[in-house]
Amino acid sequence: MKLTQLISTLVLSASVFILPSSVSANGGAELQSANIDIHNQASLQRGAKYFVNYCQGCHSLKFSRYNRIALDMGLTNDQVIENLIFTRDVKGNPTKVGNLMTNALDKEAAAKWFGAPPPDLSLVGRSRSADWIYTYLNSFYADPSRPMGVNNLVFPNVGMPHVLAGLQGLATLHEAKADEHGDAHHAAAPTLSIEEPGSLTQTEYKAVTRDLTNFLVYVAEPVQLHRKTYGVWVLLFLGIFFIFAYLLKKEYWKDVH
Ligand code: HEC
Structure with missing residues (x-):
């Protein structure tokens, strides 16, 4: 191998480590710290419960099996069947504990309803970051101009409805004002305030979204529980x-x- 070839190979392989590993598109909004702990089993169990109740109707976890997450979270197969399995497979058959965590949503119809099909979330904990998912779930606000009546600070013009609005309530957006020098770079970020509260307090809602984020980050790489x-x-x-x-x-x- 010539020296120049060697150098370019080294530079190329180094760039793999230097390039950011996650998609950092966040609509210009600042990310909040998710502060998760994947070793907190109770949090993972709650996250899984919220996921199957509020998200799985639209989003699959097609690389994950129910009995695998049960094992990692200290649940028995019976507990999983009773508490976590609500879906049937695409043919309408009951789901077994060894099945993949898919759903029966028709992707093409869903793309028409929402403008985009709900993506599989198996790897979202890696393609986005924990902070991104947490901030996303905390950044929905009322926007009557959008088909679902909501928009999102980190995912502008998102197709997803605010499925947790019953818990969080609906936030109102307060546009950022430029500071007295009219300098857009130093303008404060837009803020959200909850004017129509949901069934949870803000602290309780943040805890729910933290558990959901924790679960999605774990699911994206289950072996991280043991790797360290x-x-x-x-x-x-x-x-x-x-x-x-x-x-x-x-x-x-x-x-x-
Ligand atoms: C009614 C269907 C529906 C439900 C229920 C739903 N979503 Fe979504 N979700 C969508 C759609 C549609 C998109 C794609 C939005 C787009 O591309 O504009 C999406 C996108 C996302 C994304 C962004 C993925 C990416 O990387 O682009 C995340 C994260 C997400 N949803 C998480 C959740 C979580 C967590 C829940 C449960 C609390 C949930 N969703 C419930 C429809 C849904």
Whole structure:
């Protein structure tokens, strides 16, 4: 391999690490910190419950099986069948605990209803970030000019209705005003305020969206629950191995000088 080839290969492979790993489009709005903890099993269980109740009618998790999430969340198969399975498959058959978390939504019809088909959310925890999903669920506001009557700060002109409006209530948008110098760059960001409250307080609603975000981030890469533990063991092994390797090296080299 020529030197120039080697350098370009190195630069290319380095760029894989440098490029941002998530889509950061957020309509110019600032993201709020989701502050999730994927090791909090109770939060994951609540997130799964909210997902199957409020989201799965439209969004599938086609890379995830019910019994896999049950295992990771400390639930038995019976608990899953009773609490998490409400859908039937596309042929109308009852869903089994080993099935993928799909739904029976007709994608083409849905694309007509919403302007865009509801995407599968298996990997959204990676393609977007935790903060993005959390902010998205907290950024719906009333907009009578939109077909669903709502818009979203981080996803302008979104096709999705505000399905959690019953819990959160409906927010009103307060446009950003330019500061006294008329400098748009320093203008305050638009803000939302809830004028028609839902059944939850703001703090309770934020907790719901945090659990949902936690669940979606876990589902996007279930192995992350264990990956970091493996990492610690590998580093411990390397640390101990280093001592023996060093002693061995001293032993071999002691007569050479
Ligand atoms: C009535 C159908 C419907 C329901 C129920 C629904 N969504 Fe959506 N959702 C959509 C549609 C349609 C889109 C695509 C919007 C677009 O592209 O304009 C979408 C988009 C999204 C996106 C953005 C995906 C991306 O990366 O572009 C996320 C995240 C999301 N939904 C999360 C949720 C969550 C969480 C719930 C449950 C609380 C939920 N949705 C419930 C219809 C729905």
